[in-house]
Amino acid sequence: MKKLEAMVTSPPDRENVVFEVWCENQQVAEVSKEPGQDYKIELYAAPEGGAWHLDLNEFKSMLEDAVKALADP
Numbered sequence: 001m002k003k004l005e006a007m008v009t010s011p012p013d014r015e016n017v018v019f020e021v022w023c024e025n026q027q028v029a030e031v032s033k034e035p036g037q038d039y040k041i042e043l044y045a046a047p048e049g050g051a052w053h054l055d056l057n058e059f060k061s062m063l064e065d066a067v068k069a070l071a072d073p
Contacts, residue, residue, distance in 0.1 A: 004028070004054065004062050008069055019066035021059075028052060031066035039067060 005022045019031040030042045041063070046052045 002054075004058055006062055006065060017070070019069050021062050021066075023052065023054070028054070031063065031070065033070040033072075039070065 002023050007020050007022070008017050009020055010017045014032060015034055016032065020027055021029040021031070026047055027044050029044065031039060032042075033039045
């Protein structure tokens, strides 16, 4: 399985930063927490209409990291 990577970015259409999950050069998901809202996740389609094959524990850990990174100070 391919290794996941993450980065915190500041897209111009969001008030707060977002946590992006990447697999090689493809974005898998984006976790966000806008003011007054709970955490949200957007999942993106795998390339060429296929399915993502991810290690569950690695993906779960990445989501936990997203919550920590986006938590209110």
